[in-house]
Amino acid sequence: xxxxxxxxxxxxxxxxxxxxxxxxxxxxxxxxxxxxxxxxxxxxxxxxxxxxxxxxxxxxxxxxxxxxxxxxxxxxxxxxxxxxxxxxxxxxxxxxxxxxxxxxxxxxxxxxxxxxxxxxxxxxxxxxxxxxxxxxxxxxxxxxxxxxxxxxxxxxxxxxxxxxxxxxxxxxxxxxxxxxxx
Numbered sequence: 001x002x003x004x005x006x007x008x009x010x011x012x013x014x015x016x017x018x019x020x021x022x023x024x025x026x027x028x029x030x031x032x033x034x035x036x037x038x039x040x041x042x043x044x045x046x047x048x049x050x051x052x053x054x055x056x057x058x059x060x061x062x063x064x065x066x067x068x069x070x071x072x073x074x075x076x077x078x079x080x081x082x083x084x085x086x087x088x089x090x091x092x093x094x095x096x097x098x099x100x101x102x103x104x105x106x107x108x109x110x111x112x113x114x115x116x117x118x119x120x121x122x123x124x125x126x127x128x129x130x131x132x133x134x135x136x137x138x139x140x141x142x143x144x145x146x147x148x149x150x151x152x153x154x155x156x157x158x159x160x161x162x163x164x165x166x167x168x169x170x171x172x173x174x175x176x177x178x179x180x181x182x
Contacts, residue, residue: 001031003038008098009091010113011084012040014072018107027107029074030132040111042070044132052080052122052129055161059119059169060085060145064181067141068114070134078124079103081157085145087175088115088182095175097154104128115182117145119169121160143179144172151175 002015016027028034035041052058060083063069073082082102086093100110101123112118120129147154147165152175162170172178 001028001034001038003040006084006098006100006110008084008086008093008096008116011098011116012038012111013100014109014111016107016109029109030072042134044072044134046133046136048131048133050129050131051077052127053164054122054125055159056164057119057121057147057156057160057169058166059083060117060147060172061119062087062117062143062145063135063138063141064143064179065114067135067138068182070111070113071118072109072111072132073102073118073120074107074109074130075102075104076128076130077104078122078127079105080120080122080127080129082110082120083118083154084110084112085117085152085154085175086115087117087145087178087180089180091115095152097152099154119147121156123157123159144169145175145178146170146172149174
């Protein structure tokens with residue numbers, strides 16, 4: 001596996017070694033020792049899978065501490081534009097975002113640590129998205145930031161369909177008004 005730090009401290013792109021031939025392919029999507037050797041020593045406690053149609057935007061989501069979640073995310077079908085936003089108030093990158101295309105074709109993953117809001121938009125007809133989380137889902141700690149906050153300025157692809165954004169995500173507060181305890 002190749003681990004490449006993203007421009008935001010703590011966010012990492014993971015590229016697996018893929019073994020393929022005329023029959024198909026094989027790759028390791030997670031290896032605890034390889035992750036630990038790369039400095040990613042988190043422990044995963046919950047896996048989630050979502051399926052979204054083209055244009056569906058999910059996010060920007062996070063959980064308040066002590067229920068914060070780091071997420072190892074990967075696309076198993078289709079393609080998404082995946083985004084992490086640094087919401088750690090003491091970070092020099094507070095409010096900055098990083099986006100990366102994850103797809104079933106490139107088989108890359110992205111680690112989004114605690115203290116980041118996360119979201120994505122489906123770019124293909126359908127996208128199946130897999131999350132490995134470092135914390136359990138806690139509804140009372142669930143929070144969000146509106147996807148199009150001009151103070152963050154995410155450059156979302158044209159595929160975003162405002163009709164395919166949940167009411168909850170549309171009504172999320174701006175970063176300036178969000179409840180954050182990082």
